[in-house]
Amino acid sequence: MVEVREWTRSDTSRYFRAPAAEDDKYTRGVVALRTGSAAYPGAAVLGVEAAWRTGAGFVRYVGEERAADAVLARRPETVVGADAGRSRVDAWVIGSGTDPALRTDAESVALREILAGSVPVVIDAGALDLAPGARAPFLITPHAREFARLQERLRLQPGGERAEGARQVAANIGGTVLLKGARTLVAAPDGTTFAIEAGTGWLATAGTGDVLAGVLGAVTAANPDAPLAEIAAAGAWVHGHAARIAADVTAGSPGHPIVALDVAAALPPAIADVLA
Numbered sequence: 001m002v003e004v005r006e007w008t009r010s011d012t013s014r015y016f017r018a019p020a021a022e023d024d025k026y027t028r029g030v031v032a033l034r035t036g037s038a039a040y041p042g043a044a045v046l047g048v049e050a051a052w053r054t055g056a057g058f059v060r061y062v063g064e065e066r067a068a069d070a071v072l073a074r075r076p077e078t079v080v081g082a083d084a085g086r087s088r089v090d091a092w093v094i095g096s097g098t099d100p101a102l103r104t105d106a107e108s109v110a111l112r113e114i115l116a117g118s119v120p121v122v123i124d125a126g127a128l129d130l131a132p133g134a135r136a137p138f139l140i141t142p143h144a145r146e147f148a149r150l151q152e153r154l155r156l157q158p159g160g161e162r163a164e165g166a167r168q169v170a171a172n173i174g175g176t177v178l179l180k181g182a183r184t185l186v187a188a189p190d191g192t193t194f195a196i197e198a199g200t201g202w203l204a205t206a207g208t209g210d211v212l213a214g215v216l217g218a219v220t221a222a223n224p225d226a227p228l229a230e231i232a233a234a235g236a237w238v239h240g241h242a243a244r245i246a247a248d249v250t251a252g253s254p255g256h257p258i259v260a261l262d263v264a265a266a267l268p269p270a271i272a273d274v275l276a
């Protein structure tokens with residue numbers, strides 16, 4: 001039986017701080033996202049919005065024109081352009097809103113270049129197949145079906161206990177695994193395993209995973225020296241807390257439906273709560 005530690009609000013508070021007088025937009029963390037596609041431009045918007053709302057000082061976006069236009073329409077603060085990789089970047093987010101079957105060779109080359117670098121990478125959805133072999137420090141964020149596909153690719157036995165499966169994959173690929181669900185599990189390659197309870201089923205709605213990827217990019221960029229498993233757990237905790245706030249979940253009420261952008265909008269009060 002795998003030892004799993006429950007991640008708490010006070011654990012989370014170690015990864016958030018209010019900016020001080022000596023901070024500037026760069027010291028607060030620069031997140032670059034290479035996400036979204038013509039098929040899923042919305043995922044790009046959701047990740048960018050979440051990175052800003054988690055407190056990034058600077059957010060860059062690289063992607064197809066349709067997605068880039070949608071990002072700018074929602075967040076003109078974002079710096080858009082293909083040269084993001086040649087500017088300062090503290091964390092990358094790749095793959096959300098993309099389909100590996102539709103990926104061009106040029107896109108695969110660009111993603112592999114990011115994964116061969118030294119900047120930490122959050123690998124989501126359509127880029128998960130590129131995680132094995134990455135040299136950059138990385139964190140993968142599969143849901144149950146994506147996780148089963150990855151186990152098959154790695155010739156590991158799918159099914160079985162989730163925590164054991166997450167640890168096996170983390171050890172096999174040499175990166176941190178965040179396995180999404182009502183109870184999200186985070187496993188580091190050394191076997192350290194955390195659990196984070198979402199606390200509300202209203203979070204199970206399209207696009208909330210894209211929001212999570214943006215949150216994780218911002219927390220990674222702001223905490224350059226922290227272990228990725230702890231960053232992942234802190235990000236997942238704040239994401240779940242934002243969902244509880246957005247859905248008005250209280251001890252006496254199960255709350256109400258929310259959409260992914262509601263979760264992003266509730267990130268600032270969730271972080272204020274963590275800082276209090």
Ligand SMILES: NC(=O)C1=CN([C@@H]2O[C@H](COP(=O)(O)OP(=O)(O)OC[C@H]3O[C@@H](n4cnc5c(N)ncnc54)[C@H](O)[C@@H]3O)[C@@H](O)[C@H]2O)[C@@H](O)CC1
Pocket residue numbers: 039040041042043044095096097098099125126143144145146206207208209210
């Ligand atoms: N607004 C947007 O642009 C959105 C874009 N999205 C993107 O859409 C692409 C495809 O993502 P999908 O997750 O739909 O595709 P997948 O092909 O990975 O999974 C969908 C299928 O898997 C099954 N499944 C089994 N367990 C599941 C689980 N725990 N969670 C989800 N599905 C499960 C579903 O029944 C469904 O048939 C990704 O690139 C994703 O980032 C989605 O995030 C939705 C919102």
Ligand SMILES: Nc1ncnc2c1ncn2[C@@H]1O[C@H](COP(=O)(O)OP(=O)(O)O)[C@@H](O)[C@H]1O
Pocket residue numbers: 143180181182183184198199200201202203204205206207208209210211212
């Ligand atoms: N039953 C549930 N209760 C609470 N949270 C859930 C539940 N199912 C999924 N989630 C959370 O919702 C999010 C869904 O992410 P994902 O499956 O990637 O969706 P999408 O691809 O549409 O963005 C994850 O953060 C996951 O942990």
